[in-house]
Amino acid sequence: MFDDLQQQFNRSFDSLEDFADLISDYLQCPVTIEDANHYLLAYSSHDDETDQARVSTxxxxxxxxxxxxxxxxDGVIPKLNYSDEPLIISTIDEIGLGxxxxxxxxxxxxxxGYIWVVDxxxxxxxENLAxxxxxxxxxxxxxxQFNLQRKKKERNEQELLWQMITGEIANYTRMKEQLLRIGHQQDQSIAILIFSIKDLSKDLMKQLTYLTNTTQKMKILIHTFDEDQLILLVAPKDKRTFVEETEQFLxxxxxxxxxxxxxxxxxxxxGYPKEDLRxxxxxxxxxxxxxxxxxxxxRELKSAYFYHELGAFRYIDLLKRTPELQKLATNPALEKLATYDRENQTNLMETLETVLxxxxxxxxxxxxxxxxxxxLNYRLKRIKDITMIDIKNPVQKIGLYFDIKLVRKKH
Structure with missing residues (x-):
């Protein structure tokens, strides 16, 4: 049997489907072949017995x-990834797997990639496992060969993404055609998500690439890496529910x-979704x-993902980029508080900022x-005695909040 099979394997195949059919004929079981990101490449054509997971695939x-x-x-994929031995997987009814x-x-x-056999x-x-x-x-x-083609395709897509990000689109019609080929639908909005990563290694890049290619919570059209960032071009199902969809995906x-x-x-x-791809x-x-x-x-923006979630910091951002900020005099009340902290080794400025x-x-x-x-109440009373400010006054309160954040980052 092995000699016969060896001869069969040594011949050329017109397609991966033919190869899957050969394996299936010898094993008398349905066969599927997937790439490393679990996309279907081929499946045997004559299958009387199967399971729901295979049908869905x-x-x-x-x-x-x-x-x-x-x-x-269940540790199935890690075991497959670190071994070249066949792995037997028992039935998992919850996901329709035989x-x-x-x-x-x-x-x-x-x-x-992977070869899967439904038994x-x-x-x-x-003998079958051998x-x-x-x-x-x-x-x-x-x-x-398939991998080389896929990597070339990814490089072309990443080049397209950088053209879009920099606004240097060489050919708008060609850009639209490329996006349509990778799954973008006509008139569908697209947006940018950026993930900042510490110590981005080659192994971590591979792991993140795998996740972006296998997730089905959001349509990811293109991904690329830039220094310590993972950048995604995504196409939401509905622009009106983009925030909710993105939060679920995240x-x-x-x-x-x-x-x-x-x-x-x-x-x-x-970033927010844009209908105009340019x-x-x-x-x-x-x-x-x-x-x-x-x-x-x-600390203040730990849970913010979108620009509108920055709240008052949107205006702080604008003020920080205003040349007049450096000329702006420090709030005298805050100067008094800072002086008191230095002379008495206290942290009343931190107390005020935390309360705000x-x-x-x-x-x-x-x-x-x-x-x-x-x-804390005692400290607040002390702050009021030193500065004569009333944090119950909404006008003073908002002004103090801006002053503290701008002073902290002005230099």
């Missing part, structure tokens, strides 16, 4: 995200990055503005300052 041309997530949770055997297609340490009747034996290893080795060359994406790879992002900035650079500028302010005010940050929620402010509420 064939219809959607990719493995459903709930199946991928379950495989990560008995499976899977093996990774590899070149050295790089995973090029509903549990008929595969050791045959599957032979099939994975044979598939290597075909997937290497919740899922961040959890997967943390759970699977034990990584976190430093900051995230989201103005996508505006979405990029909005996202970078959010990141810039989050870098300056990480927490909008007079003294219990939360006291917890942040690690003191009792009564102690």
């Amino acid at each position: 064939i219809i959607g041309r990719r493995v459903p995200e709930r199946v991928i997530n379950r495989f990560w949770k 008995n499976r055997v899977a093996i990774s297609i590899r070149k050295n340490e790089e995973v090029l 509903v009747r549990g008929i595969l034996n050791k 045959l599957l290893k032979m099939a994975a080795r044979k598939a290597r060359n075909q997937l290497l 919740h899922s994406f961040l959890k997967q990055v943390n759970d699977r790879f034990d990584q976190d992002f430093q900051a995230i900035g989201c 103005t996508i650079n505006e979405s990029y500028n909005e996202a970078t503005a959010v990141l810039r302010l989050k870098q300056l005010f990480p 940050d927490y909008e007079d929620q003294l219990t939360k402010a006291a917890k942040k300052l690690h003191c009792h509420v009564n102690t």
Whole structure:
């Protein structure tokens, strides 16, 4: 049998479908072949027995995200990625998965794809598993060629993204055609999301690329890396619900990055969707503005993703970029408070800023300052005695908030 199969594998194949059919004929089981990002490349054509997970994969041309997530949770994909041995997977009814055997297609340490065999009747034996290893080795060359084509396509897409970001679009019609080829729909809005990452290594780049290619919570048209940033060009389902859709995507994406790879992002900035594709650079500028302010005010803007969520800091951003800011005199009340802190080794300026940050929620402010509420009330009375300011006065309160933030970052 092995000699016969070896001869069969040594011949050329018109397509991966022919190759999948050959494996299926020998194993008498349905076969699918996927790329490293779980997109369907080929499946055997004569399958009397199958399961719902395979049907969904064939219809959607990719493995459903709930199946991928379950495989990560159960350790299936990590085991496949770090071994060239077949892996037996028992039935998982919750995701419509019958008995499976899977093996990774590899070149050295790089995973090029996977072969999945549906074994509903549990008929595969050791000889069949050895045959599957032979099939994975044979598939290597075909997937290497596919990989080269995919990487060339990604480079072209990334070049297109940079043209859009910089506003230097050489040919608008060609740009629209390229976007349509990668899944953008006519008249669909697009937006930019940026993730700031500390210590972006090659391994982490591969892991993030895998996630952007496998997520189905949001349509990601193009991704690229720029120094310490992951940049995504996304196409929301509906411009009117973009914020909600993005927040759901971020919740899922961040959890997967943390759970699977034990990584976190430093900051995230989201631009708004644009209907005119020539103005996508505006979405990029909005996202970078959010990141810039989050870098300056990480504590205050920890939960902000969009420009409108920056609140008063939108105006602080405008004031910071105004030349007259350097000429603006420091609030005398704050100068008095700073002098008192220096001379008495106190932290009343920090106390005032924290109370303003927490909008007079003294219990939360006291917890942040690690003191009792009564102690905080005493400090506030002391601040009023020193500065003669009334933080209950809304006009003074808003002015103080701006003054403190601008003074803290003016130099």
